[in-house]
Amino acid sequence: MDNGASSYRRFLSGDESAFDxxxxxYFHSLVFFINRYVYDVHTAEDIAIDVFSDLxxxxxxxxxxxxxxxxxxxxxxxxxxxxxxxxxxxxxxxxCEVKEISDDEKELEEIxxxxxxxxxxxxxxxxxxxxxxxxxxxxxxxELSYQQAATVMxxxxxxxxxLLYRAKKELKNILGKDGQELLL
Amino acid sequence: MRDLNExxxxxxxxxxxxxxxRRKQKAVMLGLIVPLIAISAVSIIxxxxxxxxxxxxxxxxEMAQASSLSFQELEFMPILSTxxxxxxxxxxxxxxxxxxxxxxxxxxxxxxxxxxxxxxEKSESTVESEDEENFQEQFLLTFLGNEMRExxxxxxxxxxxxxxxxxxxxxKQVLEIxxxxx
Numbered sequence: 001m002d003n004g005a006s007s008y009r010r011f012l013s014g015d016e017s018a019f020d021x022x023x024x025x026y027f028h029s030l031v032f033f034i035n036r037y038v039y040d041v042h043t044a045e046d047i048a049i050d051v052f053s054d055l056x057x058x059x060x061x062x063x064x065x066x067x068x069x070x071x072x073x074x075x076x077x078x079x080x081x082x083x084x085x086x087x088x089x090x091x092x093x094x095x096c097e098v099k100e101i102s103d104d105e106k107e108l109e110e111i112x113x114x115x116x117x118x119x120x121x122x123x124x125x126x127x128x129x130x131x132x133x134x135x136x137x138x139x140x141x142x143e144l145s146y147q148q149a150a151t152v153m154x155x156x157x158x159x160x161x162x163l164l165y166r167a168k169k170e171l172k173n174i175l176g177k178d179g180q181e182l183l184l
Numbered sequence: 185m186r187d188l189n190e191x192x193x194x195x196x197x198x199x200x201x202x203x204x205x206r207r208k209q210k211a212v213m214l215g216l217i218v219p220l221i222a223i224s225a226v227s228i229i230x231x232x233x234x235x236x237x238x239x240x241x242x243x244x245x246e247m248a249q250a251s252s253l254s255f256q257e258l259e260f261m262p263i264l265s266t267x268x269x270x271x272x273x274x275x276x277x278x279x280x281x282x283x284x285x286x287x288x289x290x291x292x293x294x295x296x297x298x299x300x301x302x303x304x305e306k307s308e309s310t311v312e313s314e315d316e317e318n319f320q321e322q323f324l325l326t327f328l329g330n331e332m333r334e335x336x337x338x339x340x341x342x343x344x345x346x347x348x349x350x351x352x353x354x355x356k357q358v359l360e361i362x363x364x365x366x
Contacts, residue, residue, distance in 0.1 A: 023192055045186060049194050056199035057206070 004068030012059060023052060026069060029142060030076050036133050037080035047083060051075045066151055070144065073152040077134075124174045125167075132167040135160055255280045255329035260365045263322040263336075272365045283364045284327050287335055290342060290351050325361075337361060 004025060010018035027048060034044035054075055055062070062071050118141070125133050131153075138149040139160075150160045186194075258280040260272040274280055325335040334345035340358055343350045353361075 020192065023195070024188065027188060027191060041185060045191065049191055049198060052195040053198040053202060056195070057202045 002067065003070070004072075005064055008055070008062065008068050009064075011055075019052075019056070022055070022068065026072055027052070030072060033073060033134075033137060033142070034076050034080045036130070036137060037077070038083060043083065044080075047079050048076065050079055067148065069142070070148045070151055073138065073142070073144070077152055077154075120175075121171070124171050127174055128167055128170055132163050132170065135163040136167045136171075139164060255284055255327040255333075257328040258283055258364075259324075259326040259328065261324045261326070263324055274364065279364065280327065280329075283325075283361070284333070286360060286364075287325070287342065290353060290357060291344060291349055 004022050007018040007021045007025075011022070030048045030051060031041065031044045034047045035041055038044050038047070051072060055072075062068065066074075121140070125136050128136065134153060135149060138144045138152055139146065144152065146157050146160050146164075150157045153160065155163075254277075256275065256277055258274040260274070262270045274283070322339075323337045325337060327333040327335075336343040336345055337358070340353045340355065341350060342353055342361075
């Protein structure tokens, strides 16, 4: 499996349906990943649209040295951080809207996590510090290798290793005895 | 949450807008760069010619000034010599003016073969260094008339004391000057 690189090659050679394949494969997981930074599904969706738009506008920027999935998550991370950096105005959100947003998040979780086991772990992950959440998300849910996760997070492999070790420890505490088997 | 197809449409719509924006920016950049390159090319081609014209104009102005000057006397004095008889005074007006034109021509042709242009600072240091070992070869040439011009001949170095311009002469050119005093 080349994590989308061959689809992107086909897209570059003019096959538009290849782009649909890439979007079908990665759009929702990208929105979910970005949501870990921005905590707003609509904003995350908006950023994910920009990430895919980047693929079309800067066709030659992706050099196939990393997998397309890693590349997409790298752009997503940097765009999410840009968003947070430039976010200056605090918006007051209506309580009805909050309900709507949380419904959206649940819908997204249902799309991403097809089984109950993963969903339980995902709920526990929410309680972890942000960096750990992202590392766990990339390795356990997106099934990226430690090295790929390190590339996305712009950290060394060792740092990702440490983050995951500590995250596992925390999760064991959060999930308790019953939840421990979920991590296996 | 939006439908995936809706998001796809949005992706293509945004890409189209961004691509249009990029094309526009490229066109603006090209619109600026092309005239800039053209201006630089024109200035590179024509600037040396213009500066040559300027230099010629300066030279002809100097020539005109030189020809308007008239000198009656030329004093040739070895520096540091205590012997008064060593001073040569030429009163032949034609010979004096010929000597002045000859000396002036060395400065005008300073870019020509056998001569070079040195900064006054360098020529001063040359005078100092050669002072000790070669002081006999230092001469002061004074042209007297409606104005006064002084030249210092130090070995092969000729300095216009009024403008502090210096040229290094060939041995042949030094001989040409010395011939006026023989």
